[in-house]
Amino acid sequence: MTPSTTVHSPFRLYGRSGELAVLDALSSRLRAGDGGALVLTSPPGLGRTALLRRAVTDYRERRDGPVLYAAAAPTEQRLPYSGLHALLCSATGPLPLAPDRILGSGITPGGLLGLLKGLGAEQPLLVCVDDAHAWDPDSRAALGFAARRLGAGSRVAVVIGAADETGFAGLPALRLGPLDDDATAALLDRLTEGAGEVDPVVRSELLREAAGNPRLLTGLAGRLTPDQLAGRTALPYPLPGAESVLDAHAAHLDGLSPDTHTLLLLAAAAEEHEPEGAGADAALLLRAGARAGLATAHLDRVLFAPTGSAGALQRAGSRVHFSHPLLRRAVLHRAPPGRRRAVHELLATLLTGPGAPPLPALVQRACAAPGPDAALAGQLEAAAVAPRPHAERSAALARAAALSTDDARRAARFTAAADQARLAGDTGRARALLARVGAHPAGGGAPYVRGMLALGDGPAADAREALLTAAALLAPHDPHRTLDALFGAAEAAWDLGDAIAYLDAMTRIPVVATDRAMAQYRAGMCAVLGGHTDRGHALLRCCLDRSDRADDPGELLRAGAAALVLGEVEEACRTGARALAAVRTRGPDALLPRALEQLAYAELRVGRHARARAHALEGLHAARRTGQPNAATHLHAVLALSASVEGPAEACAAHADAALAGAGPHGLTQAATLATWAVARADLAAGRPGEAAARLGPLVRPGPRTGHFATRLLAVPCYVEAVVLSGRADNEAEELACAVREFTLWTARTTDPQVPAQLARCRALLAPPEEAAAWYEEALAHHDRAGGDFERARTQLLHGQSLRRRRRTREARGPLRDALVAFERCSARAWADRAGGELRAAGEAVDVPDQGSGDPLAGLTPQQQRIARCVAEGATNREVAVRLSVSPRTVDHHLRNVFAALGIRSRTELARLLDR
Structure with missing residues (x-):
């Protein structure tokens, strides 16, 4: 030594x-x-x-x-x-x-x-x-x-x-465990210093292959040339540089008997046709071991007692796993090629038989192939179809491509493998397979896959152009994917908020190539956006009715979108739940974030904010797992909207910031609109109507910086409320009138049950004091028919606030009390606090939650706390009065009491106290 x-x-x-x-x-x-x-x-x-x-x-x-x-x-x-x-x-x-x-x-x-x-x-x-x-x-x-x-x-x-x-x-x-993603990426940056810019696909493949193993990553990166790192030259497959790590793993098995080595090789080879991480079938290993001449007692000792293989194998029910994935690779790496091929042939023979699915045996034969084999490649391609999972089909198609003798066929198979990997939710693998297509673009297949990947993680404008190009290339020979490409281009245009581009993509869809439900959806959406609302709604209803018998995830998602456009939000929830169940049952995994996002958004429209939050959080995890940051951006916007009701304000701000950060670079106008609306709604809950009005004005007004065409009208009631409560109604009279006029036209077109109530509430806010009560009563009557605690409570809050401002405090207490109870029932904490403050200002005692000894304002009344926080933010007495709907004299009175209670003498001291 x-x-x-x-x-x-x-x-x-x-x-x-x-x-x-x-x-x-x-x-x-x-x-x-x-x-x-x-x-x-x-x-x-x-x-x-x-x-x-x-x-x-x-x-x-x-x-x-x-x-x-x-x-x-x-x-x-x-x-x-x-x-x-x-x-x-x-x-x-x-x-x-x-x-x-x-x-x-x-x-x-x-x-x-x-x-x-x-x-x-x-x-x-x-x-x-x-x-x-x-x-x-x-x-x-x-x-x-x-x-x-x-x-x-x-x-x-x-x-x-x-x-x-x-x-x-x-x-x-x-x-020690593997390095986390951030540490592995930082190590790769250091290893590739001086090599120039590393291609994102190459980077992703290196990180994927290394799986957090720093020595393996060092070996892989060290064997690639600068041209390979930059993506100018295709990567070799398998990637070189893993030999030393695999040899080190294999060294732990050196003292085992030849029979145990044989069984380990059988176990390693048997995982080749299984999904990643699924292990090997114990029954297959028993049969293979017996066929290889291994004694039954030895098989039982190794498979049923892990110590028999030095801990290399672990049994879990009917499956056998290696204790570490690299150990399996090491066993295959060390085995002589001839012996390895013989094991694969043995497994292929055992997997062939009447009733057996062909793909596992074909994969084993592909592993045993000494070189390219056009016939075997064709058999693999023919077997890589439903109902096999997308990940298995991708792996089989990649093997078929590697066995192909014709360059065009190889490119087409690599493209198909990339598309199946995308559908399986493995975007990194999809991009790596696309990189192997080479100089043969395989018709429109490669642009199609790139466009669909960009739809999930790239600028929406780029995705739209790529998919329109792919549709033109695919049209002569692949009508099914042509439809998918055009619907994808329309989805990208929708995310952009470009109604003209959306219509352009939808009108390119050939009617003869669509089924009846799809044709109705296409015609209905085009009619609605083209201004023919009645005809469009009739077609979308037909599409929605036909979905009762549907089980295809894509058709159900389109039906859910049709329900949202119609305003039939309860039906959108039901259809969204069915779409989610279909995706979970049938796949593909790539659709899971979208299904969860659509269902969460529908639940928000109905007013079920807690359920919307739960589905959006699950969708956010699915979007990250499947490499779809655009979907994550939309889900952050949904979570911001949910938090603008349930709180806390910090959660709303964090989700909105994440949504806006993702929406800007990728042009996701819909996500940006929803996130901005969420922050403005949180401002309203906190008693900051001026800030809310400033945020919402650009969204609801016509012009180049307007919000998304399909969602901006949803923010109009908040905009009207913010402008009126901030005292800016006279200054923005024209903008208010325009927004309410457009909202009124939309109310006549949609079947959303909350919209008539919101319109009546807007008219109450804008009406003279003597007419406001009638409008509030009408709004509450609409709420009674529509259901939903949150929107009704908002109307009651504004009604009570209006009565209190007109010195009708006794009458104000009823609606304010009802609003407080309703806000508490739907867990709208900030809104409940606002209603409680109004109720106390109307002369009714309300229990104050314990603020804890860490709050310097804990000893003040709720109204004093609200005034103190506004003043500490720099607001004048008049501005505080407008926010809280009280007179400046009342603010002055409370502020003197605040100073006395806290032992301070100025606004500056108050601000410093709250900063601490």
Whole structure:
């Protein structure tokens, strides 16, 4: 065993701050005179050696004391005490026991403990052993014995790096996991410094292949040329550079019997036709092992007792998994090609039979193929169809492409594989497969897949153009995907808020190529946007009626969109729930975020904000998992709208910021409109109508900066409320009249039951005081028919506030009390607080939630708290009066009481107090 007496300064360690903190704590205890031990365990390549070297380097740089450091040499594993010999040879000074006396005669575990304590008596001693699992058993046992007995006052710390805790049970252990995404990306940036810009697809493929293993990532990145990193040259497949990590994994299996190696190879090969992470079928392995001549007793011992395979295999029910994915790859990597092909042929034979699906056997035959095979490629392509999952079809098509002898067929198959990966929700894999298409574009297939990917994670304008181009190329020979491309282009135009572009894409859809429901949807949407509302609504209703018998996710999603355009929001919820169930049952996974988004939005329209939030959160996770940031942007907007009702305000602001940050670069006008509306609604709840009016004005007014054509009218009631409550109705009279006039026309067209009530509320806000009550009563009558606590409570709040402003406080208490109860029932916290403040101002006592000792305003009345916070924000008394619908004299009176209660004398002191 060769000692390592020089430890070079390591590279920066990424993503290991927690592990470094543990090592630093051990070093600190050592410097304080204590001792201890730590076992660092991990599979190969995760940075165990780098952490040990960092610990040694830091200790030596501080000159805290001597260091003993050794790394195992597997070739000396059978030589007794060779490990301890290497460790003691690393000492820089004389030792009480000469290292040469250890070999042959050995040293007792107690003798090693005494030796280490003796060295620690002079100066704190750090002992580091790397790859201790590869030490000889005697050295490992002696080191474990000594390490367990080093503690307080020993002045010796032992850090052991090993693949597992075998031989070191009872010692504190820290198991390293893969690096997280941020750390892996930062490491890749460092590895590719000086290589120029790394192509995003190449970057994604490297990160995917490395799976958080820093040594593997280093090997992969180091073997690619600058042209390959930049995407100018195609990547080699499989990617080179993994050999050292795979060899290190395979080394752990060297001591196993030949029969166990055979079974491990069968298990590794049997996973090739299975979905990723599904493991192998135990029954198939039993049959294959028996066919390969393995004894039944050996099969039972290995498959049913994991220790029989040195922990390499783990059984879970009817499935068998490798303990680490790289271990499976290592088994295949080390097997001779001829033996590996024979195993695949054996499995293919066992998987072939009457009633058996053809794809698994074909995949095994593809793995056994020594080179390109056009016939086998054709069979794979023919078998990669429904009902096989999209991920399996993608993998099979990629294998068919690799076996293809014709360049055009290879390109077409890689394109089809990319499309199936996209549908499976694996956008990174889809882009990597597209990169293998090469110079043969395969008709419009590649532009189609790129356009559909851009629809999920790129600028909407780019997606629209790519899909229109793809539709033109696909039209002569692929009518089905032509339809998908045109509907995708229309969806991109909708996200952009470009009604003309939406009509352009929809009118390109050939009527003869569509079924009846699709034709009705196309004609109905075109009629509505073309101004023929009655005819369009009739067609959309037909489309909606036909969806009762539908089970196709795409058709159900279109029916849900038709229901929203009609304003039949309850039907939109029902259809959205059916669409979600269809996607979960039939797929594809790529549609899951969209289905959840549409259902959540419909539930918002109905007023079920908590359910909308739950579905939107699930959709947000699905969008991130499937690589669709555009869907995540829309879902953030939905969550902002939900939080503008339920609170807290910080959640509304955070989701709105995320939506606006994603909407801007990708031109997602609908998401931006909804997010802005959400923030304005939160401003209204907090008593900031001026800010709300400023946000909503550009959305509802005609002009170049207007909101989305399909959603901006939903914000008109909030805009009217904000302008009136902020006292700007006279200044914006023309804009108000225009907005209400347009909202009135829309009310006559939509069947949304809340809209007539909202229109009556707007008219109440704009009416002379003596006429307002009648309009509020009409609005409440509409609410009674429509249902929904939140919108009714808003009307009651405004009605009560109007009565209180006219000094009719006794009459105001009834609607204000009803509003408070309704807001509390639908968990609208900020709105309940506003209603409670109005009710208290009307002279009725309301329980005040405990604000906690940390709030400097906790001792004030709710009205005083509201006035204090407004003043601290810089508002004048008159501005506060407008916000809270009280007189300036009332504000002045309360403010004097606030100053007295808090022991301050100025607005400046109040602002400082709240800042603290």
